[in-house]
Amino acid sequence: MLQNIKINQISENEIWVGKNKLSLINDNIIYVVSVGEQTSQMAIAHKSVCLNFSSKINGKTNYLIDLNKCGKNSPEARKIWIELSSHKNTHKVATFGLNPVARVIASFVIGVYNQNNMRFFKTKEKGLKYLSEKNNIEAPKVLNNNY
Numbered sequence: 001m002l003q004n005i006k007i008n009q010i011s012e013n014e015i016w017v018g019k020n021k022l023s024l025i026n027d028n029i030i031y032v033v034s035v036g037e038q039t040s041q042m043a044i045a046h047k048s049v050c051l052n053f054s055s056k057i058n059g060k061t062n063y064l065i066d067l068n069k070c071g072k073n074s075p076e077a078r079k080i081w082i083e084l085s086s087h088k089n090t091h092k093v094a095t096f097g098l099n100p101v102a103r104v105i106a107s108f109v110i111g112v113y114n115q116n117n118m119r120f121f122k123t124k125e126k127g128l129k130y131l132s133e134k135n136n137i138e139a140p141k142v143l144n145n146n147y
Contacts, residue, residue, distance in 0.1 A: 005017060005018055005041055005042055005045045006018060007045060007049070012024075013025075013053075015049050015053075017042065017045045017046055017049055018035075018036070018042055018045075019035040019036055020032065020033060020034050020035055020036075020042070020046065021033040021035075022046065022049050022050065022053070024053045024056065024057075025064075026128075027057070027058075028057045028058075028059060028060065028061060028062055028091075029061075029062045029063070029064050029128075029131060030050055030053050030054070030061060030062070030063050030064070031063075031064045031065075031066075032046070032050075032063065032064070032065045032066065033066045033069070034065060034066060034067055034069065034070040035069045035070065035071075036069070036070070036071045037071040037072050037073075037074075038070065038071065038072070038073040038074065038077045039074050039076075039077060040074050040076035040077050040080065042077065043073075043074075043076065043077035043080035043081060044080060046080070046084075047080055047083070047084050050063075050084055051084075051087070051089075054087075054089045054090075057089075059091075060089055060090065060091035061087075061089050061090055061091060062090075062091050062092045062093070062094070062131040063084075063085070063090065063092070063093040063094070064094050064096075064124065064127050064128060064131060065093065065094070065095040065096070066096060066097060066124065067095055067096065067097035067099070067106065068096075068097040068098060068099055069099075070097065070099075085117065085118055090117065091117065092117050092118075092119075092130065092131055093117055093118040093119070094118075094119055094120075094121060094126075094127030094128070094130045094131050095118065095119070095120050095121070095127070096120065096121040096122060096123055096124055096126070096127045097122075098122055103120070106120035107120070
């Protein structure tokens with residue numbers, strides 16, 4: 001069943017896709033606040049907005065994704081997230097959130113799809129720190145109590 005996704009441009013650097021907020025911050029970071037169920041249609045709209053933001057960035061794009069209010073992701077949506085994280089313009093992806101759904105989503109995507117550029121953190125601040133690092137060596141791939 002197709003759903004009608006409302007896209008609302010707030011400013012040049014902020015667009016809402018349904019209840020999800022996407023913002024271009026710190027020159028090269030697309031900050032996504034994911035809210036509720038993520039369908040394939042929602043993911044397609046996200047990808048379009050993200051690629052548009054990415055085209056404004058000089059160099060590679062980093063993603064900071066807040067999963068605290070995220071709901072279930074459809075299998076098709078998960079495939080689209082992987083396409084986006086594997087895109088030639090994507091450098092690193094930091095996801096964060098404390099709720100159990102966020103942890104399950106992150107561990108599934110990172111583990112099953114072996115995403116070397118994606119990490120999960122408990123807080124936004126730790127995710128931002130990872131994105132600002134010059135290398136990926138210090139950020140652990142597995143979920144643990146330190147992140």
